[in-house]
Amino acid sequence: MATTNPTQENLQLATPEGDITNVEKYEFEPIKGYPMLNWRGKRPFNSTQYYPAQLKEVHGEEVDGWRNKIFWGDNLQVMSHLLKEFRGKVDLIYIDPPFDSKADYKKKIKLQGTQAESEPSVFEEKQYTDIWTNDEYLQFIYERLVLARELLSRQGSIYVHCDWHKNHFIRMILDEVFGPNNFRNEIIWSYFGFKRSTTKKFPQKHDTILSYACSEEYFWQVQFRPHGEDYIKRFKKDENGRLYRDDVNPTGGGARIIYLDEVEGDIIDSVWDDVPPVNPVAKERQDYPTQKPEALVERIIKASTQPGNLVFDCFMGSGTTQAASMKLGRRFIGADINLGAVQTTTKRLLGLADTLRQQRLEASEQRFTGFEVYNVNHYDIFRNPIQAKDLLIEALEVQKLEFSTVFDGEKDGRMVKIMPVNRIATRADLNELIAGFDYKAWERKQHESPNRPVENITLICMGHEPDLAAQLELATEPFKIHVKVVDILRDKADLEFKRDSQAKVVIKKGELVIEKFYPMNLLQKLSLQKEAVEEWKELVESVLIDWNYDGAVLQPAVLDIPGKNELVKGVYHIPEDAGTIRVKITDLLSESWEGSIGHGD
Numbered sequence: 001m002a003t004t005n006p007t008q009e010n011l012q013l014a015t016p017e018g019d020i021t022n023v024e025k026y027e028f029e030p031i032k033g034y035p036m037l038n039w040r041g042k043r044p045f046n047s048t049q050y051y052p053a054q055l056k057e058v059h060g061e062e063v064d065g066w067r068n069k070i071f072w073g074d075n076l077q078v079m080s081h082l083l084k085e086f087r088g089k090v091d092l093i094y095i096d097p098p099f100d101s102k103a104d105y106k107k108k109i110k111l112q113g114t115q116a117e118s119e120p121s122v123f124e125e126k127q128y129t130d131i132w133t134n135d136e137y138l139q140f141i142y143e144r145l146v147l148a149r150e151l152l153s154r155q156g157s158i159y160v161h162c163d164w165h166k167n168h169f170i171r172m173i174l175d176e177v178f179g180p181n182n183f184r185n186e187i188i189w190s191y192f193g194f195k196r197s198t199t200k201k202f203p204q205k206h207d208t209i210l211s212y213a214c215s216e217e218y219f220w221q222v223q224f225r226p227h228g229e230d231y232i233k234r235f236k237k238d239e240n241g242r243l244y245r246d247d248v249n250p251t252g253g254g255a256r257i258i259y260l261d262e263v264e265g266d267i268i269d270s271v272w273d274d275v276p277p278v279n280p281v282a283k284e285r286q287d288y289p290t291q292k293p294e295a296l297v298e299r300i301i302k303a304s305t306q307p308g309n310l311v312f313d314c315f316m317g318s319g320t321t322q323a324a325s326m327k328l329g330r331r332f333i334g335a336d337i338n339l340g341a342v343q344t345t346t347k348r349l350l351g352l353a354d355t356l357r358q359q360r361l362e363a364s365e366q367r368f369t370g371f372e373v374y375n376v377n378h379y380d381i382f383r384n385p386i387q388a389k390d391l392l393i394e395a396l397e398v399q400k401l402e403f404s405t406v407f408d409g410e411k412d413g414r415m416v417k418i419m420p421v422n423r424i425a426t427r428a429d430l431n432e433l434i435a436g437f438d439y440k441a442w443e444r445k446q447h448e449s450p451n452r453p454v455e456n457i458t459l460i461c462m463g464h465e466p467d468l469a470a471q472l473e474l475a476t477e478p479f480k481i482h483v484k485v486v487d488i489l490r491d492k493a494d495l496e497f498k499r500d501s502q503a504k505v506v507i508k509k510g511e512l513v514i515e516k517f518y519p520m521n522l523l524q525k526l527s528l529q530k531e532a533v534e535e536w537k538e539l540v541e542s543v544l545i546d547w548n549y550d551g552a553v554l555q556p557a558v559l560d561i562p563g564k565n566e567l568v569k570g571v572y573h574i575p576e577d578a579g580t581i582r583v584k585i586t587d588l589l590s591e592s593w594e595g596s597i598g599h600g601d
């Protein structure tokens with residue numbers, strides 16, 4: 001919501017290779033909202049830096065110079081990247097962030113083509129954890145809402161989906177960031193659910209959606225629902241069978257006749273009890289945890305945007321916002337840190353785009369069905385932060401600490417903290433750690449042993465600023481700590497964090513044939529050896545083929561995405577003009593194998 005041009009300057013950061021690179025820095029106007037919510041370790045968020053994005057895949061065509069965008073990466077970095085081109089240009093933001101529900105969310109993984117859900121054909125894969133300390137959660141939400149504000153246009157609105165766990169805190173943060181005068185609605189989504197009386201309270205049966213405008217210029221379109229039966233009963237038929245009723249003329253002059261077919265419907269208010277959750281057999285169901293129904297998001301999009309406007313969701317999940325936007329002729333940008341979310345959304349949008357292309361368009365209609373897939377800041381090693389932390393703890397033989405809110409484990413007498421992965425660790429990443437230290441315990445240790453460090457700390461990262469250790473030691477003065485930084489890209493380059501998939505792809509008689517595919521991490525979860533794989537197709541979610549690969553960006557012409565009880569084909573006719581062929585095979589964990597083969601090799 002910048003009203004002036006952003007202050008920009010260059011920052012110098014070290015790369016994992018030891019080089020120095022310049023990046024752009026963006027500054028924001030100070031937060032002036034009141035009242036202000038305070039929490040332990042609350043940090044101002046007045047600037048961010050630009051993060052690069054790498055184009056990985058292109059699907060479909062541009063429309064009026066636009067192709068939708070999907071980003072895999074930390075949404076703080078994604079939004080920082082978007083500021084360069086989209087600051088003040090996003091018309092609607094809908095987000096469904098973590099609720100701090102104290103739960104782990106898992107997706108059921110089932111072998112393709114199998115009907116029975118018996119071991120070992122079915123297992124659960126953790127997608128994300130929603131367990132936070134209060135202060136960590138509030139800082140996380142705060143920083144992302146500040147960036148969301150910077151992206152919104154003057155006509156824009158933001159909707160934040162939450163529930164009873166943190167909605168009171170989130171509303172105060174929204175008041176602070178957007179100003180209480182820009183509050184528009186507290187929407188209650190009341191949904192069907194089986195009621196249990198296992199606790200001494202009324203069962204929880206609704207979510208809250210908080211709506212704020214960016215300015216008084218925000219766009220709004222009243223929404224209607226069909227009339228209820230009680231209202232229709234108040235009408236009677238005329239001689240032509242048309243429903244009508246007599247009513248008082250509000251402008252005077254006696255009675256007037258109202259015809260039912262001339263009344264738009266009942267105005268939708270802030271209590272939404274007519275949108276059910278996604279049921280288990282719904283066509284839109286993606287078997288993704290916490291998936292929201294398209295009808296819910298469609299209502300928001302219709303109320304706050306016009307066709308062609310830009311919609312953004314940085315907690316993308318199963319891609320409901322993107323799918324609803326595509327159906328309604330809106331442009332969209334989506335992002336998620338979870339590779340499973342990116343693959344689920346990509347698969348969903350490809351199927352939807354194919355369906356929409358077969359439908360007839362009105363002359364005035366536009367649909368934006370093409371989209372691009374990006375990685376932000378080379379985010380491409382781990383599927384999600386949960387997997388990253390678990391793999392690092394295992395590979396580095398760290399003793400995991402289950403109940404610590406500050407450290408992730410202990411090794412050789414040192415407390416271990418795993419920094420944000422898949423990017424360079426910076427001074428800003430230390431703030432959460434600094435705020436969480438037990439300074440009272442340190443006081444006791446310093447009193448007992450004045451010449452010894454009160455804590456020995458090891459930071460695990462993937463590249464870092466050269467003075468990261470010194471910065472942490474400086475920030476904790478007058479306490480003495482000893483900090484060691486382990487860069488897994490440099491110091492532990494020989495460690496194997498995950499096993500790469502293997503495949504055998506050949507050309508036979510004018511056809512591309514996938515003869516073998518071994519997704520090693522998936523096989524490990526299924527407790528299978530390569531030799532025990534009888535049908536590799538059961539392990540595959542999709543096959544994408546680019547017949548003329550340019551060496552950088554995958555632009556698939558073949559999209560082999562089978563239904564729930566079907567298998568990929570595995571054999572594909574090669575067009576005559578094929579050149580370098582690129583094949584991408586994605587397994588049920590959303591991990592992919594990619595390889596190239598020359599036509600004629």
